[in-house]
Amino acid sequence: MKLSHRASVAAPAERVWAVVMNVPTAAKCMPGVAAVDPLGPDRFKGSLLVQIGPVRLVLDGEVVIVSRDDAARKASLKAEAKDTRLGGTVRATIDVALSEGPSGCEMRIDGDVQIAGRIGEFGQPVIQRKSEQLLAQFAQCLGRTAAA
Amino acid sequence: MSGFAYHEPATWSAAQDLLRAEPDAMVLAGGTAFTLLLRQGLIRPTTVISLRRVSGADGILADSHGGLWIGAMVTHTAVVRSPIVRASWPEFADAAARVATLRVRNQATIGGSVAHADPASDVPVMLAALDAQVIVRKPNAAPRVPIDEVLVDTFTTSLAPGELIESVQIAGRGPNTRAAYLKFTLRSVDDYATVSVAARAEVVDGTVRAPRIFLGAVGARPMRARSVEAALADGARSRDFADAAALVRSDVDPITDVRGSAEYKREMARVFTERALRALVS
Numbered sequence: 152m153k154l155s156h157r158a159s160v161a162a163p164a165e166r167v168w169a170v171v172m173n174v175p176t177a178a179k180c181m182p183g184v185a186a187v188d189p190l191g192p193d194r195f196k197g198s199l200l201v202q203i204g205p206v207r208l209v210l211d212g213e214v215v216i217v218s219r220d221d222a223a224r225k226a227s228l229k230a231e232a233k234d235t236r237l238g239g240t241v242r243a244t245i246d247v248a249l250s251e252g253p254s255g256c257e258m259r260i261d262g263d264v265q266i267a268g269r270i271g272e273f274g275q276p277v278i279q280r281k282s283e284q285l286l287a288q289f290a291q292c293l294g295r296t297a298a299a
Numbered sequence: 300m301s302g303f304a305y306h307e308p309a310t311w312s313a314a315q316d317l318l319r320a321e322p323d324a325m326v327l328a329g330g331t332a333f334t335l336l337l338r339q340g341l342i343r344p345t346t347v348i349s350l351r352r353v354s355g356a357d358g359i360l361a362d363s364h365g366g367l368w369i370g371a372m373v374t375h376t377a378v379v380r381s382p383i384v385r386a387s388w389p390e391f392a393d394a395a396a397r398v399a400t401l402r403v404r405n406q407a408t409i410g411g412s413v414a415h416a417d418p419a420s421d422v423p424v425m426l427a428a429l430d431a432q433v434i435v436r437k438p439n440a441a442p443r444v445p446i447d448e449v450l451v452d453t454f455t456t457s458l459a460p461g462e463l464i465e466s467v468q469i470a471g472r473g474p475n476t477r478a479a480y481l482k483f484t485l486r487s488v489d490d491y492a493t494v495s496v497a498a499r500a501e502v503v504d505g506t507v508r509a510p511r512i513f514l515g516a517v518g519a520r521p522m523r524a525r526s527v528e529a530a531l532a533d534g535a536r537s538r539d540f541a542d543a544a545a546l547v548r549s550d551v552d553p554i555t556d557v558r559g560s561a562e563y564k565r566e567m568a569r570v571f572t573e574r575a576l577r578a579l580v581s
Contacts, residue, residue, distance in 0.1 A: 203453065203454055203455075204415070204416065204453065204454025204455050205325065205333075205336060205342050205454065206336065206341045206342060206454070236343065237340060237341060237343070238340060269339060269340045269341060270341075272339040272340075272341060273339075273341055274556075275556060276554055276556040277453055277454070279554055279556075280453055280519055280554055281453070284452075284519075
């Protein structure tokens with residue numbers, strides 16, 4: 152499942168980039184994220200709680216920064232997480248890119264998400280809508296954090 | 300499948316007591332959505348509180364102004380067959396008749412449909428167009444909440460833990476009130492809607508006034524066609540309907556799935572909004 156999200160962030164690209172690349176800080180902007188801990192310079196573990204009506208997903212996993220270009224303000228991340236209670240795996244490749252915009256900066260997040268197991272039964276439309284909501288809230292919060 | 304504690308309280312207050320003691324309990328109405336989620340392994344309840352034996356929860360009453368009071372545990376089939384509903388809001392009975400199959404309608408309830416808050420469900424969209432009020436049982440109160448405020452997101456209502464839907468109320472109609480529910484299904488008649496449109500308005504000599512229009516399956520909740528309503532607010536005739544209906548494209552927020560692309564759904568929203576307006580004056 153491909154996801155694409157664009158958001159205007161009301162803060163200079165340089166500052167937003169610093170927030171985005173500080174994974175534990177950036178993760179605080181994702182609703183439902185708990186306890187992000189570094190496992191190495193570019194590797195982190197954490198958990199994400201997603202509630203969609205009666206269904207509660209608790210995704211435990213790792214995020215790795217695969218590549219980053221600070222000059223161009225582009226990075227590529229890989230995430231893999233499991234819900235051991237319900238049974239299911241989420242794998243995602245996420246590309247983040249920032250560019251200067253008229254009032255702050257423009258953020259592009261392109262994701263390719265693969266969902267296997269029971270979680271997938273919930274249906275792609277529901278997961279897609281939820282993902283878009285989470286990304287929108289994430290982008291808003293990044294703006295607030297970078298502007299603070 | 301793991302086991303769970305199962306309760307069948309006989310009164311609303313007993314149900315509330317159970318829910319207070321077990322805040323994580325799942326509340327079961329007809330069980331059509333619950334059973335699917337359970338069988339798919341997406342929910343793992345430890346306690347289930349069924350409302351099937353709650354006294355009076357499956358009643359349908361009318362007031363002297365033609366308003367309806369529909370208990371949360373009333374099934375879709377009961378609505379379809381109810382002479383009381385047919386007498387005051389036959390269009391609501393018609394909308395309930397569009398839900399899935401007879402087997403589902405025999406089991407699925409009006410309260411359950413509202414609580415499940417599936418944006419592709421039929422009845423919540425029609426209830427929104429009819430400006431229905433949801434009677435919410437809270438620990439020490441039972442406020443009436445407009446259904447548009449209850450349905451906040453996909454599978455998500457504004458109800459707090461410990462709150463229950465007791466009933467749904469639809470106010471009586473005026474002599475010139477018209478309503479319509481149109482459902483477009485691509486694959487089979489018992490499928491979820493690709494797009495659905497519920498509309499009500501006052502209609503005098505072919506002129507539509509005070510329209511209230513909601514669309515299903517094209518957003519995270521029943522989507523209000525505010526632009527279309529605004530275009531028709533001062534009175535509109537059938538020659539105005541096509542232009543007004545075209546505005547619906549900006550009122551909806553569909554996503555691409557097996558029932559069509561987002562762009563296709565936007566276009567069908569336009570087509571079926573225009574048809575719904577024509578149905579109001581026919």
